[in-house]
Amino acid sequence: MSLVSITCNQIGMALGFWTLYPQTDLLIINSVNIDFGYNPAAGLIFTYMIYFKKWRRWMVYSGFILLLNGLEIVALLLNKVVYDNGWNIFFTFLAYVIGLFVLDFYYYCLKKSIRPLAN
DSSP: OHHHHHHHHHHHHHTTSEEESSOOSSHHHHTHHIIIIIHHHHHHHHHHHHHTSOOOHHHHHHHHHHHHHHHHHHHHHTTSEEEOTTOOHHHHHHHHHHHHHHHHHHHHHHHHHHHHHHO
16 A cells, blocks of 8 residues: 555656645655555555455445545645646545555455465
């Protein structure tokens, strides 16, 4: 999750789609709290709810998409993130949806590949 977060944030900031505040001279430092804290924690809780708590998948997806986009809107309102170059909240929504699908598929494949080793 951290690797995906770092990759996406660095590409997005380098292309000027968004800027995170407070701003530092070293671009990678700007998103360190997001890349190693917020996004991995959200991914772990998302995976835990689907695969270990066995919550309904559509409920977990809906809840996380609303939560993540809601927090993004709060960050926009507090000027902690500023969009540019045509980026908007809808693209952020799509990024979170795609990210959650990729995470779910990755964990599904991982779980499926480990199962034969347990037998």
